[in-house]
Amino acid sequence: MGSITDSFSDLSLNSAQELGALIVGAGFGGVYQLKHLRDAGYKVKLVEAGADYGGVWYWNRYPGARVDSSIPVYEFSDPALWQTWSWKQRFPGSAELRAYFAHVAEVWDLRRDTEFGAFVESAVWDDGESKWTVKTKKGDIYKAEFFLLNTGFAAKRYIPDWKGIDTFKGNFLHPSYWPHEELDLKGKKVAVIGTGSTGIQLATDLAPLVGELAVFQRTINTSLPMRQVDYQDGEQEIPRKDYPDFFRGRTDSFGGFDFNFIGRSTFDDDPETRRELYEKLWAEGDFKFWLATYQDMLFDPAANREAYNFWRDKTRAKIHDARVRDLLAPMKQPYSFGCKRVSLENGYFEIFNESHVHLVDVNSTPIEEITPKGIKTSEKEWEFDYIICATGFDSITGSLKQIDIRGPSGQSLQEHWKKATYTHMGLSVSGFPNMFFSYGPQAPTPFCNGPTCAELQGDWILGLMNHMRDKGLKKVEVEEESENKWREIVLRLANATLLPNTRSWYMGDNIPGKPREPLLYLGGVPAYYKTLGEAAKNGYTGFKLE
Structure with a gap:
């Protein structure tokens, strides 16, 4: 782990921005969490690699780019937004979606707590402080109690290694x-x-x-x-x-x-x-x-x-x-x-x-x-x-694994997932305390409308953070046993369908060398929503809180 800490040697950690939570990614998940965590009293910052809000819609500007979820499904449920916004098409194009995100940013006053042009390259957990130290490529450093990744499932591009x-x-x-x-x-x-x-x-x-x-x-x-x-x-x-x-x-x-x-x-x-x-x-x-x-x-x-x-x-x-x-x-x-x-x-x-x-x-x-x-x-x-x-992305796991994330053991997330993907409820990973992600692996992600998933998972993460604050707790970590059980559920649900018999990015098939496995939870949103609710009601089962 020395090489990671050495990477900070030319910058004083005293200059690091202290936060309750650092949010990565300015798509639906990230902006939802910024708004609602801030409303709940947390000191929070959102960092985004692009130059504006929109997530994938900031980057997707090619001719014909448009969403294939209809409105009003594909928007936030906040009345302050939909009462003051009208769509021009049933399936909006990327320019209209960027305009919608600008509307969201204005109504929710997001810009004062957002840093653009900030690609997160590494994050290290300090067990003594119970905080993440996160570094961007341009040299900014953040120390945050919670590390919230909203990098989306299509952020790491894939181009085949053709000759010439x-x-x-x-x-x-x-x-x-x-x-x-x-x-x-x-x-x-x-x-x-x-x-x-x-x-x-x-x-x-x-x-x-x-x-x-x-x-x-x-x-x-x-x-x-x-x-x-x-x-x-x-x-x-x-x-x-x-x-x-x-x-x-x-x-x-x-x-x-x-x-x-x-x-x-x-x-x-x-x-x-x-x-x-x-x-x-x-x-x-x-x-x-x-x-x-x-x-x-x-x-x-x-x-x-x-x-x-x-x-x-x-x-x-x-x-x-x-x-x-x-x-x-x-x-x-x-x-x-x-x-x-x-x-x-x-x-x-x-x-x-x-x-x-x-x-x-x-x-x-x-x-x-x-x-x-x-x-x-x-x-x-x-x-x-x-x-x-147009050869796609290292989908679902690629955007998370491209960041050098290391928990208290020094093992990176990429190493943790080298042979197979493990999460609990598609939200968090054993060995990486106080780290959560949305729209990621082993959640309904590819089979779930984006804003729906952003609100469902965002509310759950905020609920857990509020629970910890109320109880005076500093650290939450997935239990290894619950991670293994969730993988078994994901595999069982997928193997009951025809999906594993088909080569697709749902199974990791589009990237050479990537483990072949179901990367999504196929129980559907209602069952997933129920599972999250029951875990919260029972004191956040599957997690160790201290």
Whole structure:
């Protein structure tokens, strides 16, 4: 542990800012905690690597970037915010989301306690003081009783180690590093590598603009119709008088939305009734065909195949070319529907009917290298002006492991999670006292709407801190046994579904060398909310407080 303490040697610890809590990350989780911890009387500071609020929406500025959770689901429940804010679209774009965060910052008066441009690089726990010493890359030091990480599940970018990236004479970029100034893409030759939600949004928006577009696909994305709505004159999805009940209902939904799986199984209905339900969900858009369908869709292979076949037939009808049709929506189901991240689309499949848009199957013609002119596959060399690497993130655990966090034993969090991920309730880790994170591993994270999770977990963390303050306690730490039991629950829930049979970032499959394991809690938001509540009611079971 000497190397860590040595890193502070050129700076006096006497200059460290003393805090009750240091919050990392200015997305939904971080700003919620800043507001509510400060209201509760804690001396608190928020540090953010970017230059403004928004979390992932500060970074995501690429063409087509927008959220795929509808409003008012995707906003805070505080009346002071929604009474003075109107959305322009059912699924807001990134610029509108940044404007919303600016509204939140103003109403909640956040800027006076926020430090931007502050990337946290290390944190060390001092057992004698019961405090964390946290250092940023620019040299600021904080000593905090609580270390609250809200780094999100998509903060560490992933770019495959292709040969020749540095030789490319055009522009090579990851979408999360999209320049703030507008790029001159009109008439250009552009490659989009990847068909996750980012790749789909990018390709859809770029197709009408560029001269030639090639989309490099490894795996199909079972995208669903978004059904975008533009609002006029301040109208919103539901009347504002219904908002309080609406927000209270989010914790009753499996995904923290305003809909749920229906209480019957796929083959309880005859084929005609089943198709009527599918058609209804399809027409409503959103994630309803995924998360408001039959209760056995993610569990029973036959039920899952029924859902895929309906999706396949609907999607194939949009695509003219037979080869492209078979690549985008193959007759044979390639993986369990809904067990890779489902995206929402606005005309994505139709772009491949345009003569200047090409689909490259990297399974049959893999990328061999990046050349000065473009991309060389096993079939040919493509020439491009821009290569957009929409290859995603080291999701869920990557953003936490990129910080050198060390508990009293000197072991780093990265070392603690080297072979497998362990948490208690997806909130905290054994051996790292007074440290909590939101929207992280082994919580409902990827299956939970962001603001719902931010409020649910933020309130619980604040409740624990208040309990400790009332009791005069200084230290809280996860018991190792409870961490092991929570992992068993996470594995048991995941293994009851079809998810482990599918390669996805839900399982850590997108990062070479990363342990393959379920990284999310699949019990749903209501069960998770109940578990947290019971732990608090019973004196914070699973934790040692002193």
